[in-house]
Each structure stands twice: as C-alpha cells, then as structure tokens.
Amino acid sequence: MLHILAATLGLLAHRASAHGGAGNYTVGDTWYPGYDPYGPADQATAPWTVQRSWISNIPIFESNNISLACNFPGAPAQTSIPITAGENITAVYYSWVHTVGPMIAWMADCGGDCKTFDAAGAEWFKIGEKGLLDGTIEEGMWFQRAFVNWDGGGSLWPETVPSSLRPGKYLIRHEIISLHSANKPQWYPECAHLEVKGNGTGFPGKEYMASIPGVYSMDQPEINIDIYAPGVANQTTYKIPGPPVWKG
Template sequence: MASQIILAALALLASSVAAHGGLANYTVGDTWYRGPDDPLEDQQGKPWMIQRIWASIDPIFSVNDTGLACNTPGTAPPSYIPVAAGDNITAVYWYWLHPYGPMSVWLADCGESCEDVDVNQLDFFKIWEAGLVEGNIVEGIWYQKQFQNWDGSPDLWPVTIPSTIKPGLYIIRHEILSIHIEDKPQFYPECAHLNITGTGTAVPSPEYFARFPGTYKEDGMSDS
C-alpha cells in the first residue's frame, strides 16, 4: 500500500520535480505529504504545504549563507506533518546525482509555532547521519551513493523520530553535503514542519545544538 501511495505522489509531481530534483515529498506510514510545486509563486500559502519552500536544487556553497538552514527562500508553510515519536518519516527524492559525501537529519524545537520562528536562530540537533560506508574518502563508497537509484524509482530516505523525545512542534532538516569537487563543498538542505506526538520528555543538552549558519567553518571544521 505504501509503495502505491509513493508512486501516486510521484506521478503528480514528476513533471515539475524531474526538472530540478530535490526533496519532493514525505511519507509517514501510508500517508504522503506534498512538497513544492511549480511555479514557485503558486506554492506559497497553500493549506497542504508542509515543506519550507525552495526555489532551486542549485547547491549552497557558502557556510555563511542564511539559506544553509532551510534552503532559499525558506518560506514557512502553514501546515505540519503529524508523526508519533518512534515512527519513521521518509523523505522522497525523485533522483540524486552525486555519489560522494555525508548525509544528516536534524530536528529543532519551534516552541509555539514553526511558522513564526527565525530558522537561523533555532537550535538544531542531529538525529541521524551516514557517511563513508567502506574504503577511503576518494575511492570508497559513501551512503550517498547507496541512496541513489538509477532505475527510475524514487530515492527514499527513512529516519526514525526518537521515541523518547518531548512532543511538540519541530522543524526537520535533511542535509546532503556533496564533496565531489575538491575544496568546493555543496550543501543541499531541505526543511519541513512536524507535529510530534507522544509521552516522552527527552530534550537534548545544549552541547548538541547547532545553528545554521554558524556551525560549519570555512576551514572545514565543525562545531557540532
């Protein structure tokens, strides 16, 4: 059933998403949640929108770019994806071209509303990451390569919401960092709004917080 829903979603989005790639939609269980449509101006304010709007799949090159948090323009959507702590949420990409570099997923507590926050001032914490699977940095296999499908099927990125997390309104941030060009890292961040339910009470300690921009440094070092 879930596969049928994903295929139906992709059929709706293929004409626009295939043109530029990127995070097309999300699924939780058998329910899919739409991401951006073209043209850009027709997306804003749509009641079904749960993803922060991105205008292009072009990478972000500067670690000081404000779009590093939730892409550009990063306009807030009006809706939220309901998901229970401990459940999976899957990010669906129509295709992904690059094979080298790490991938990570972050959450940030919005407080009373994710629509009104400044994403550059949010404290993100990492809930998932994957990098080099085997071999060395240059010739090895990265998870990013395993993420790719070349048979026309979507690239699926499932992540489990921590089972003990405090319920509330959160931003989920998916980041792909491509390093296939020497000394020119390419950042691809995407964000959506979540309404996490559950009975947990866990919150991360400040030592795990990261802000974008601010966490990555031009010398390649990270504070997180």
C-alpha cells in the same frame, strides 16, 4: 483528505529534484508532498504544504550563507506532518546523481507555531547522519552513493524521530553535503514542519545543539576537502562535522 491530496500532489515534486531536493515525505503509508520550486505559484499558501519553500535546486556554496538553514527563501509551510515519537519519516528524492559526502537529518523546536518561526535563529540537533560506509573517500561506498536510484524511482532516506522526544512543533531539516568538487562543497538543505506526538519528555542538551549557519566553516578539513588529493583519496574514514547525534 490530506492522504488523498498527498498521494496526488506528490507527483508535483518529482521533477523538482533533478539536481537536489526532497520531493516528498512519507510516514507509514501516508505521503506528503514537498514544495516544487518549478511548480504552481500558489503552493506556498496551499493548505497541504508541509515543506518550506525553496526556489531553485542549485546548491548553496557558502558555509555562512543565511539560506543554509532551510534553503532560499525558506518561507514557512502551511501545515505540519503528524508523527509520533519513535516513528520513521522518510524523505524521498528523485533523480539524485551525486555520490560522495555526508547526509544529515536535523530537528529544531519551533517553540510554538512553526509558521512564525525563524529557522535562521534555530537551535538544531541531529537525529541521524550517514556517511562513508565502506572503502575509500574517493571511490568507496558512501550512503549517498547507495541512496542513488538509477532506475528513475525515488531515493529513500529514512530517519527515526527519537522515541523519548517531547511533543511539540518542530522543523525537520534534511541536508546533503556533496563533496565531489575539490574544495568546493555543495549544500542541499530542505525543511518541513512536523507535529510530534507521544508521551516523551526528553530533549537534547547543549552539547547536541548547533546553529545553522554557524556549524560549518571552510576551516574544517571535512568541509574544505579535495577527495582526489594524495593522502585524502585513499583514507577509509570520514568524520561527519557537527555535534553528535541525539538518539533520546
């Protein structure tokens, strides 16, 4: 039944993402609908809701904004996406237009039911990150540029839940940081609930963990950046801020 609902209700999220937001998620052949900030008001309490609510596709501009965790208001979802450690989860975006900046996938252990978990107090770890693939910071091929789908179809962002991760209830957070405006970074985060299954016993150590907000600062040159400035525009490397990716 959830599979049928997901395939149908996934259309709701199509128009929600014109400026920035994960519209749907897929695991294998199953689609799960994201929250549509411009859709029906009863989504937040709908039994199929797997994504935490967010009310606007306007970006977040402050590195210390409390909404940086799961966007505003970040109210918990009603259910979780079932996934086995080692499987891919794909976030589907529609009409994404920005092309410069990193994309980072994070997870956090809810320590129980994610419906009662405060994302602002979470300890997050990266499961994947994608940045500058080739060329220069200003004009090169970022994954964010390659990710854009100009024909109106979904832009797909797959990441793998580490195969050794211990089972449990988790948040997954997809974050795009757009750097096209000089010294004015734009954050686009969304969170969904996962129920991870499997036989793993692994979990990242402290060196992989970060607080959100807290991990970013306008003192960081990778965040407070003018990609058009001499000495920056032609650089061919970009260090994605935050801790290293935990691969299990």
